Amino acid sequence: MKSNHHRFIASLLIVSMTGCAGPHKLARDEQLSLSAQPKIHAVHHRPAAVFVVREPAAAAVVLDAPVHPTASDSTRLQQDRPEDPAPYVKSRLVKALQANLHLTNVYAASDTVENDNVKTLKDAFKTGVVLDVRTMRWGRDGLRIYYSVRARMIRLEDSTVLWKTTCGARWLDDGKPLGAQLHKASDDCAAQLSAKALGKDQPVSVTGRKIPAEGLPSVPRIVADEQSIDLPGLEMTPEERALFDDERSARIDRRAEVSLSAGDKAKGIALCIIPPLCAVVWAVVGAMMGVHWGIKRAIVSAREPSLIPEKDSTRLAAMLKEKATGASLAERISHLPEAPSAPAATEVAPPRLVVRMKIAQPDYSRKRTGVSIVAQAQAFPSTGAEWPPTEHRYEFSSLAWTANDAELVHREIDEALDALADSIWWAYSPKLPDGTLKEPGKPVEATGPILEDVRQLAHQQ
Structure with missing residues (x-):
């Protein structure tokens, strides 16, 4: 049993x-x-x-x-x-x-x-x-x-x-x-x-304000905030890359330190009573420690994330600047298949949902190098105060920066933006208690001027 x-x-x-x-x-x-x-x-x-x-x-x-x-x-x-x-x-x-x-x-x-x-x-x-x-x-x-x-x-x-x-x-x-x-x-x-x-196999983590389960009261108007995406860690100077490598090497050395136990030291001292054996003993011990250190350092080095090669990092940064824009994110939300028809005209101005691409950066905190991209969304209901923003984070697969095929990298970025669009729409779309869409409406993309500060919308209601 x-x-x-x-x-x-x-x-x-x-x-x-x-x-x-x-x-x-x-x-x-x-x-x-x-x-x-x-x-x-x-x-x-x-x-x-x-x-x-x-x-x-x-x-x-x-x-x-x-x-x-x-x-x-x-x-x-x-x-x-x-x-x-x-x-x-x-x-x-x-x-x-x-x-x-x-x-x-x-x-x-x-x-x-x-x-x-x-x-x-x-x-x-x-x-x-x-x-x-x-x-x-x-x-x-x-x-x-x-x-x-x-x-x-x-x-x-x-x-x-x-x-x-x-x-x-x-x-x-x-x-x-x-x-x-x-x-x-x-x-x-x-x-x-x-x-x-359905393109939802890469989960998107959401942080910030907890969105009500019913979402917004009606289908929102999508506004693209075209602030440029921040790319810290992807556009590093030669000095910053050298500093990263030095710090990585120092961490590996600390974790690969090899020391003798008290018992091993005592045995070595005892054998040194016979002078001819002393040099041999410590030479053997030193060689064994050197081999042990080399093996341990190789293991530790394999577990320590490496810096993304400069060529790959530069290429990924350029593609993100080109494709990961607020306008692209807003367009993807407005064409989601879950909402196939446009909302009917009403006298009440629809709520607005401001979306922007916030940041893309590497993550070296774990055993492998990762790159995540973050989109931000903020709702401005038809009445009342704006909601605090939420952040939607997606982690790229390693193909995004290791593939030599530019088309493949573009496809990885497209998948990331699709997943972020899905996450945002799912969080804010109006829903009935059973989770289905409250209205057969589709978000409409706003095509107005670029917004320097999304809080301006609070005064446009």
Whole structure:
């Protein structure tokens, strides 16, 4: 019987070791175009591999797919045939897309589609978009169980893969039925794939005033505050870079210090009673300490964040200046698919929501270098005082400053701005108690003069 503590640890491993990876994100333009497609065909395929069981004494497979080429010859059948989680993942993904993008043209196929070749899918469905899900790897390796599932969205007209990503989970066997454990892993993967498809897989942290759950009383007018984004740490002088390297080296030296224990010192002193051995003893001790110090310093250095190379830092700063603007943020909010129509004209002036890009800077406080970007939002209701501002922070992936592909870096910045726009709109949009939009309205971008101080708006009501 496993303790509750062990079960708790196992459940944590499912969540913390589940991650998504893939070269594609479903772009905002593609999200908007989905509703115009004649049909979105949601399908699933048979698993790409058998469920493999590797045990200390023997290996076994479950024959619910063609034999995998890596399966051992010394295999035995298992009575337990786990059910493929792909249909469940597909169902969860479909529901998330329908709810968030207001899609009414999704048709889920109940039968398995054998071939996941794009040409085959095009021949079968002719037009529209195919959303397909397939289990790629799954099995048990000793006390660990693993599951990997891939999802794609393919536009049949030109055979373009609009989005593709894979989610993998690996966790400790908690003793529960295998089907229940696979269901938990597939549930986690379905949630992550849904977030990835909607561009919400990179969470945005929000600080500042707690926004009321109901948001603003009506759809706001979006005002772009065009203050230039601050870039501390990305535009460093040669002197500042040299100082950073010196401080980093000093921290590494302090953490890599090697000292002898009192017992080791006593042994060395005792051996020095025999003069010929004294020099040899301390020479050996010194050599060992030198090797130990070198190893320890290498380990500490690997854990100490390094300065972003000057070339990469300069390139990222230039791209942020170009793309991370208040106008770009306001435009993204005003085109969000969650609010597809403009608000009706009323005699009461709508509330205003001022948005600006505040700062982008590297973070060297943890074991790896990070770069975060912060947007600021402030609401000015139709009546009453303005609300204190909130800050919305997004952390870039390392591709934002390590990729040599300029297009990829631009895409990383676009994803950051999309996530910030989503976070701001979700916080301030008018909502009913159940969390749905209160009005079928869409924020309208203000195109007036640049605001030096957002507090000026308080006097414009």
